[in-house]
Amino acid sequence: MGLRQLSSPRTAPKGNATSALGMLIAVAATLLAFEIIQPVDLLLGVGAGILIGGVLAWRIQMTAMPQLVALFNGLGGAASALVVLAELTRPKATPLESSSLVAAGVGILIGNITLMGSLMAFGKLQGVIPTGAIRSRILPWLNLMLLLACLGFTGALVGAPDSMVIMLTLVGLSLVLGVTGVMSIGGADMPVMIAFLNALSGLAASATGFALHNEVLIVAGSLVGASGIILTNIMCKGMNRSLGNVMFAGVGVADGSGGALAAPGGGTVKQASPEEAALMLVESELVIVVPGYGLAVAQAQHAVRQLADELEKKGVEVVYAIHPVAGRMPGHMNVLLAEADVDYEKLKDLDEANPLFPQADTVLVIGANDVVNPVARTDTSSPIYGMPILDADKAASCLVLKRSMRPGFSGIENPLYSSDRTMMVFGDAKDTLLELIAQVKQN
Template sequence: MNTLAALVIIAVAVLLIIGIKLLSSPKTARIGNLVAAAGMLVGLAALHKPDGAYVWSQGWNLNYTLIAAGLLVGLVLGALGAYSVKMTAMPQMVALFNGLGGSAAALVGGLEFLRSSGAAADPGLFVLLAMLFATLIGSLSFSGSIIAYLKLQGKFEKPHTFCGQNILNGLMLALILGLCGWLALDPSGTGAPVLLMVLALLALCFGVAMVLPIGGADMPVVISLLNSFTGLAVAADGFVIDNLAMIVAGTLVGSSGTLLTLLMCKAMNRPVANVLFGAFGSGGSAAAAGLAGLDGKTVKPVQVDEAALLLSYAQQVVIVPGYGMAVAQAQHQVQELSEELGRRGVGVRFAIHPVAGRMPGHMNVLLAEANVPYDQLSEMEAINPAMERVDVCLVIGANDVVNPAAREEKSSPIYGMPIIDADRAKTVIVMKRSMAAGFAGIENHLFYKDNTRMLFGDAKASLTALIAQIKQG
């Protein structure tokens, strides 16, 4: 590799670092993403083989046709996914892309292992371990991401645990480590390719076993963790094929992803171990015991006309939108309701929880699209102290973020998560499709409070009926 190529690699690394740095501030985030993308393109254009040959000047053969075709297919698939996905399904898309990256890392690590196992030259223990690490972690990240994707799509959201799961996981882990050790010591044995496939298969199973017990609400944290795993697998591949850009980029993602995972847990006020292993051990049964007390209580349903009355004679109304509003595409009806109430002299504000929806900032975007004035939106910290003076708190499709269990119930899985104190308003109207549990899969104590009324039905239909009723009255 000549000096110029080395300088280009340094430029790529710098662009990626600056890109991530800019991404972490709201004003510069979009530029940061573009800077990182530019770095990637420069790196791609300047790609060199480990022996120093320039990749794009090697004469065209079948392999290059395959490379060009693969690039194109990936580009089209990626673009289709990125631009067709609905705003509500963004986290799934990220999980899917992460899974793709993970499996690519596993393939590269595995193929390099097979190649070196057939070659005469000994790659050395360090590189062998890096290959095995990439295969292992890449596979795990792939299957884990797919499970996370399915959970976010609404398939088996609830934590899945079964008897002996810990033992099975321990056995798998022991087998995986044993296989790694065996392959590292005897990489060119006759059974090596088969053993490598067994290792990859076990890693795939382990990824499934790792994510399955975690509830759907915690998937963003899981995806962030798997994201950093993929980064580390990529860095390991970078060591294997001696590519500096891959080492730097993969490591950056690995370490920043780890920190991001911790920050996300901190925002929910939960230790990371609680998120990852919360479904195991005694925590689950204690929560179940605590919730049994709710069985004696019943919820109080309310009809549209009564809800309309409550709203139009209130002085202060706070609307708490959540994922349900996004799913029902009801943001325009919400805006219409708030305008109608405003015309009648009712003070309307919106309370936005930092993790409302399934993406931080989700609600702000949707309400901005429906032309809700920015100054009507209040953050959780700003609205909570004023909640006791609020006449009606209208909860639209939000669940876990208004669950007082986070404040009251020590054994609850969401205990300690900051919530909007909807229950402190004089009257709470909860618009909800059914009594199904929220994304976290736990009962909401708010629904059983004395001052809570449940307005069942699709959010959009209920809101339309409410608006019509208020206009009449």
């Protein structure tokens, strides 16, 4: 029932609550039926979880949502690894079967990789650690050696399930692999990495289920793992790259120290005042909004919806073009616009949006960079060459709202900004949108 409700944006919140309730009932029934804990302990655990979750939900900013998702993935991996370790170390009347021990080793391996990989992703997104990709010829070989060592100790665990040395060595190596595996991932590839870590958290839970012979964990973990793998594949296709290329190519963040009016190739850019930009929008018949991470940073989702409402009052059609890797997590722009109550029917994916750009009078790009970069179509030497982009450069005119001329998270300059069809409006996206709203009302 929960999965069916999750298939529609309108019923997704109810589906999320239904699925969570179902999992709570399954966990509570298991703990009480086998007398694993007392009812009081169960209530304390549920209460603590509700309290922590409630505080997070209340205080978290939408700009920090990718970091929160990364932490959730990490907690899922940690939970799986801890449950397996508890099962391996508890006194047992009969030893575990070989198949269960293999599953336990895999659960420890994937769970710890997910934990440390997610913490690394969180650190990069939060700016706690450098966001750029670390390029090293040694790192892929180090990761391969660590993986082979982990698999070797997983096999050794089958032969000596009571050996704390083997167990702790496997834990340590898998934690290190989680760090080194994500170390080479640049900020531009973080949405793909988060989707992949989500898949790993599900696979860890499923492996734990096999180790414990717990059908609920197997089914739930398989669902999360399968959906995460499908999403990772979709995200990779959205960048025209393989998962291996994402893991090892290291597309990162450039210095981006260019001045406000420095354009790619030494060209010049044209600036528009809010008054001029508002006039362009009002005189348009079709406006396509292209949101990016800058929209999230400025918390401008409500302002862009208000601007769209004002334009629609004047007979202007407004739609939103959503790139699958826009932002810092899968579905980032969808979440932001849903929070602002934007009609889901107005959100167009890549395939739906691109045929509309040649018909558009104005494209309003808000904090998006790489997903509208024509270099992906023209420059074979560019790291993003071949990546499907939103064809904003094919519209009659383009308004770009940015703080400066600095490149996107990939560090690649965007010639769209110096195009004859493009006008730049510099400043905070939310402040600029509020000025545009005021000017549109006056026209």
